[in-house]
Structures are given as C-alpha cells and as structure tokens.
Amino acid sequence: MSADLMTPRLSASPFSRANPVSKLAAAAVITVVVMLSVDWVSASVVLAAELLLMPVLGVNPWLLFKRGWPLLAAAATGAWATALLAEKTGAVLFQLGPVVFTDDSVAGGIAIGLRSLAVALPGIFLLLTTDPTDLADALAQKLKLPHRFVLGALAAMRLVGLLVEEWRTLGLARRARGVGAENRPLAKAGAFVGQAFGLIVQAIRRATRLAVAMEARGFGAGRRTWARESSYSTVDVWVLLGGVLIAAAAAAAAVAAGTWNFIFV
C-alpha cells in the first residue's frame, strides 16, 4: 500500500522526466484558459489534446479510469444539472412535465461537463507521472517553498500509506473483540467512529515518533543541502510550449467559432 503511494509505477516516457515545476506551469496555463470561458469549443479542444497526448505522457488509460472515475461521474452530474436548470432559450428538445431541455440549456450542460474534465485532467496527469520525492525537491529548490513544510508533507504522505494498512488491521483487531455485533445502522456508525478514533490515536503516535527520528537527524536546524538536484532540461521547454500551444489553440478555436464566452463580462 505504502509502496503504491510513494513510489508510483511511472512509465519511462520523457514527460515523467520533466521537472514537476514545468508540468505545474503547463497545467496552470491550460486551466486558466479553460476557466476563463464557459463554452464547449475551447473545452473540447483542450480535452481532445489531453486525450491525444496520453500515450506521449505515458498515462495508462485504464489506470486513469480507475483513479479518475469519480471525476467522470461528477462532470456528468454537473452537465445534467446545468442542462436541467440553465435558462431555457432556443428550441425545446425534450419535455416531460417540469423537465425541459432546450438547445441552449443542453449546450450549456455539455460545456460545463467538458470543462470540468478539461480542468481536472492536467492535475491527474501531474500526479500520475510524478514521483512525490521529485515534486518535493522541485517545490523546495525551484519554487523556494520552505523545506520544513515540503519535507514534512512528504514524510506525512508516507504515513498515510501506512495508515491504510493500519486501518485494515484495526478493523480485524476490533472484530476479534466483537465490535460490529449489532446490525443496527446507529451501532455500525458508532463502530466506525470508534475505529476512526483508534486510527487517529495510532497516527499521532507514529507522527510523534517520526518527528523525533527526523529531529535526531538534524531536520529543521536551518539551511540544508539537497542530495538530488532538481533541474530543468529541454524536455521542460517542450512541456511548457505544449501547455501554451494547447491553451492558445483552445482560445483561438473558440473565438473563431464565435462561442468564446468570457466569464467576467
């Protein structure tokens, strides 16, 4: 479990070798453009580019679906709700009692759904193709975020992996005591809260011990050096360029198609 979280099976694609900071920047540029306009053309261009780039980025579609399906569901729900509630202009497509879908409301729904996916995917790609240690190195060395905070977060992530295992063990240990004897929902909820409390106690113990171990190894004493240099290479130029190109293409296509719809106007 912990191995999964901290050492993701990264593909050997050039993208996974790019500096996490340039991936972040590319994702940010794309996200900003998609956020600026609610229209289906810019969102589709971005989404299409993201999907087409998956092999280049080394993202496994199956893994993406397994990790990202809740987002797909959320996007679909958002699209449905928008189509249902948006202003009912344009031709009526479907009507059943108070449920009315029109041309424009459906177009709005599709735009919202596509936009949610287009915004979410760059972040997921970043996580799927980046080693957490490399991300921490880049954040501290390139973006100059405080190393106490960055390394603390990194160590905490390892603990999260351990806690997944601990949760299972706690569940078995408590079943051995007879917890979960009652089938009433209230008793079940109580058992869950009890187990969660047990997990918190264990998490605090582990975190305290880890903090002592880190302190004993000189952590937090001030300036430090870095064993791994976080550096930029030509791959990073391509990543940034790719991000800017996708963003520009999306905006240009939407303006040309006349669907660009700046949210602040």
Place this chain on the structure above:
Amino acid sequence: MGLQSTTAVPGPVPVLAEGWGWRHAGRKAPAVSDASFSIEPGERVLLLGASGAGKSTLLHAMAGVLGDDGEGEETGRLTVAGLRPSDARGRAGLVLQDPESQLVLARVGDEVAFGAENLSVPRPQIWDRVRESLADVGLDVPLDHPTAALSGGQKQRLALASVLAMRPGLLLLDEPTANLDPDGVREVRDAVARVLDRTGATLVVVEHRVAVWADVVDRVIVLAAGGGVLADGPPSKVLAESATRARLVEAGVWVPGHTPQLRLPAAPAPGGPLLQAVGLDVARSRKAGPVLRAVDLDLLSGQALSVTGPNGAGKSTLALTLGGLLAPARGELSTTPALHRGAAQSPVKWKSAQLVARIGSVFQEPEHQFLTSTVADELEFGPRRVAKLPEAEVRRRVDNIAERLRLTRLLRANPFTLSGGEKRRLSVATMLATGPDILMLDEPTFGQDANTWAELVTLLAELVADGKSVVSVTHDADFTAALGGSAVRVADGGVQPVQTLRRAA
C-alpha cells in the same frame, strides 16, 4: 553559524552526566534523577534498568531531542562532546525501536542522504557517504530500492546507515532489535559491531535482552528505579555481583545465565479436534495472492501449538484465517461440533457473539484492540456487550480474570497509559473474559521483560491444562520450548509438518 560544518572533527565523543535529571511536563515524579557518570570516547555502554527507570529518556536527552523548557524540567548537567546535546546535533545518531516510524523517504538512497542534507554536507560528498554507510551496514540494495519493500532487519540496518551518514561520534540505540526475528536481531547486532570497529564511535544501547549485546559492550550502567545509578562497571563484574544481579532479575531484565522460574502445570494429552484445515490457501485480502498454499492442519483441544518461521512468511495471515477473521482464499476450514456447537461450520461466517465465545485472537499491538477508556470497561465489554451474559456472571468473570492477571489495582486506569507488560496482560485478559475454546496470539512475547514473559508462559500453560487450545505465532524459541506442545514451521509458501515438542525443564 550554529551549523555543523563538514570540517568539524569527526571521531568518538565523550558523554558526561553530573546529577542530571528530567521531569516531563505534567508529571509529578521525575523520569530520571541524579544520574552521574562519565563515558569516555569509544566506550561501548549497555544501559540497563527496570521499565520506568528512564532509560529511553536519558538516551533521547543525549540525542538532543528531549525538547525545551516547555516540555520538561531539567536538573544537573548533561553534555555530549562538551556541548549541550541540542547544540551537538549530528554528533549523536539515534536509532529507535520501531522500524516503521523512523523511515522518512521512499527510496533507500534518499533515506540515507536525509541526515547529511540536514547537516549541509555538499552534494558530491553526500553520495559518497550514502554508499559508504550502506556498505558499513551490509545493506546491498540499489539506491532507488523502495524502503517499504525491506524486511524489519533491513529497515533497522537502513536506520543505522541513515544515522552513520551524519558521521556521528556517538551511537544511541533504543531497543533496536526488540521487534525483530532472530535473523534480524543478528543482522543488526553484527552491523553495529562492524561499524564500531571501523569508526571507533562511542555506543550507548538500551536493551533488556542482555545476551544480544554482551559480546559487543565493554561497560554496563544500571539506572536505579528511584533515581541515581545502581551499578556501573564491566559486564562481567556488574552482572556477576549478586546483589545487582538480584535487583536486575527482580526488575525483569534478561540477565544471561538466569531463566525465569516457571511452575507449570502438567501438560495434558491433547483431546479431540476443534478446527480442521484441508488444502487451505490463506491471503491478506481477496485481491492479494495467497501467502500460503495447501495448508493441512488439525487443532486439538488441550493443545499448545507454536507457529514459527521467518518474518513475512505468512504466519500472521494463517492465524487470522484460523481465527475466523479472514476468509480462506481456497480450500476448507471447518469446525467440529465440539467447537461450532450449532453455529456455522466455517468460523468466518460466525456472528461476533459466536466468535468471541469460541476463538479469541490477541493481536501483536495491544492498543489495536482497546475499545474503552478504563481497564474495567475493557474487561466487561466482551461478556456484557457482545456475549450479553447476565450481570452477575459478567461481574464474576471480570473479577476472576482481573485477579488472575494482576489487573485489579488498575481497573480505573486508562488502557493507553499502562506499561507495555500491563497492556499485554490486559489484551490477553479481554479475550479470556468471553471464555473462548481457542486462543490465538500473535508474537505475545515481543518486547516483553522477563517477568511478563514468565507470567504469560504460566498463564498459557494453565489454559492448556484446562483443555483450551492455544496457538502462538512466535519467533521466541525460549517461549516455544517452555510451553511445549507442538510446533509447525511456516516457510516457502507452505506449512511444514507438525513437530511434537517436549517441554523444556
């Protein structure tokens, strides 16, 4: 600058305590008081004392991680290399007991580099130190090997290497082998001895199994429970002196040449079968592959069965499956009418109330099984809330078990505040309160002092004499020998044939 510069003179470091003491904030009694000793550079010291004598506190103080005035009150003076320990960061390296909670990073090389980075060692030197430290502890894995994939012994050697990369002049080890199997204990002990021979660093190790370190150390300091130093000198002298020896034995220290006195009831001839495994595959979860295949095993009433084998071989998973907590991955696990008494054939299908009256599983970490905020509630939980016994019967059982396991004095205490030995006794007592026919224990003697150890062996032998079946997953050869009965060895994905043991004298 306050920073450790790389040109600082490495080499062994002296430690000096002059009437030193520490009281944790919020506690009435000091953890350590009036400790005075002088440790010369390069000395190898074993620090002994009863549990609660403040050995770990003293070790943490030497490492400079005890905290500031807000976290406790200091008396006297303690120096490492002539400096306050918190100013001498990096001169002392601390290795803790639990391998899991001292790993910081995901990859072996990065983990070792962490301390050197914090001391501002220039990058090229860091990697030289990483390679050197890993070679010193004999950990031959690639630098990008995941730390999570190491065994317990390897993790402790990694922790040692991580400390060595800071080039400390003082090694501080806090029960570094208490959680390891015999191979792991040997690995770590040998690595420490090798490192000391090469670097000449000073050593202070806390450990209650004296035999492990007897050949490595050249001095023993015994802390007295009420403050001060009880004995101090070469191991041969301190451990041979009869008054000191008697006090150490009384304090539960494993003194070489002394075996705890056991008065065990005669082991009965095992009775009829309770639980039968035929071609059983066991797995941690439905998704994970089986760790053991085709296990054939009969568990009889009045039988003591020890399950032995290396770490990670699947012993615990087997016990969880036999205990009705994990579903068998394949094959058959059935119970005889003597055990199921009308409930379902397969233990995993039992309701909680049926389970606790038939099989009790005692986990390795007692805290995982604590559910309430007092010892009394903990003991009453099973009989009252799960088995729903009449109130008078609940009272009778709880009083009886509390008395038998010496918990009566602690009934109002919070389980989480008990000592390690008390927690272990309580976790066994909670399981016995519902009167199961089978008791499954996972590493019941891990980290226990000699007194708790002897109590446990006696209690389990009594249960067996009463016709109960006791299954222990254990690395402890002394325990297996003392309890007798039979043993199976788990290795290479299967269970080797049952072996009958004669109880050691």
